[in-house]
Amino acid sequence: MKSLIVLLTALTFGYFNTDNHSISLQEAIDKGMVEAKFLSTGDYSGTSINIKIKWLKGRKVPLTITHGTQFLSEDEGDQDIFILEDQDIFVKSNEEETFPLIGYCCQASNSAPSENSSFKMSKASSKDLLSLADFCNGKRLDNHSKQAAIWAISDDHSLSDIHDIDNPIVKNLRKKVAEIKHVEDNWYSTVTEYEMDENRNISRQPVEVKGDLEYEFKRAGKLSYAVYDADDKLIKHLGDGLPITRPGSYSFGFNLKVEGWTPGKYSVKLSMNGNIIHAQAFEV
Numbered sequence: 001m002k003s004l005i006v007l008l009t010a011l012t013f014g015y016f017n018t019d020n021h022s023i024s025l026q027e028a029i030d031k032g033m034v035e036a037k038f039l040s041t042g043d044y045s046g047t048s049i050n051i052k053i054k055w056l057k058g059r060k061v062p063l064t065i066t067h068g069t070q071f072l073s074e075d076e077g078d079q080d081i082f083i084l085e086d087q088d089i090f091v092k093s094n095e096e097e098t099f100p101l102i103g104y105c106c107q108a109s110n111s112a113p114s115e116n117s118s119f120k121m122s123k124a125s126s127k128d129l130l131s132l133a134d135f136c137n138g139k140r141l142d143n144h145s146k147q148a149a150i151w152a153i154s155d156d157h158s159l160s161d162i163h164d165i166d167n168p169i170v171k172n173l174r175k176k177v178a179e180i181k182h183v184e185d186n187w188y189s190t191v192t193e194y195e196m197d198e199n200r201n202i203s204r205q206p207v208e209v210k211g212d213l214e215y216e217f218k219r220a221g222k223l224s225y226a227v228y229d230a231d232d233k234l235i236k237h238l239g240d241g242l243p244i245t246r247p248g249s250y251s252f253g254f255n256l257k258v259e260g261w262t263p264g265k266y267s268v269k270l271s272m273n274g275n276i277i278h279a280q281a282f283e284v
Helices: 002-014 025-030 127-136 143-154 168-181
Strands: 034-040 045-055 063-065 069-073 087-089 097-105 118-123 188-196 202-217 221-229 234-244 248-257 265-272 275-283
Touching (some): 127 143, 188 275, 202 265, 234 248, 234 265
């Protein structure tokens, strides 16, 4: 009876080969162990790909889609999908099974892939995107921050779109993207929404700009501040007559609703006793 229990235990756990490490999905395909198809879910960010897998031969093991994988759209007008984190799938039967995969579009000027459109699996050629994937793998980052980080690298979107920097992990992500791009970080953050039209084109819609206005005052006085456009046209007064009671370094929270504003360069200017003393630029 004891031998029978041991045998049954071995059969139960041996079927899926939990003792062995996973192998990459690409390796399993190359060895003819599985066949796989990659189809769009219709989403461009998050759960964006369905993998259909059929096991052909060999003992079943976990399969890993590795970070840095890029799924190339068969429609040149559609965006490719980039994988930021390792993801495991567990095939249990010999019948075709479907598994969702989390990935992010990496060509903002292209259309979002349409539902059930096909992809080919490849390794990303961009060293910058691969560096981003190395950083993101295993971290608990929200979808918006990950998508904004990818487009900041692939399409030169603003670092400020990675806006939730009160979260230390997101703040470190933004710092990493600045390092990858070899640029200085912005002083502000832009709360941004992404909208997809009926033709599956994705547009960036800034909603709010926020940050800190910092200045070292040499004397006391009355402070005012306002927003101007690139032509130095007054757009909006934000505050008048704020008392600065003594010299020193000050920091003021800046929150500005910008939904519907014309894209371009703006600045917030500080004035004391009618004279402009400081300006901080931002873009919408």
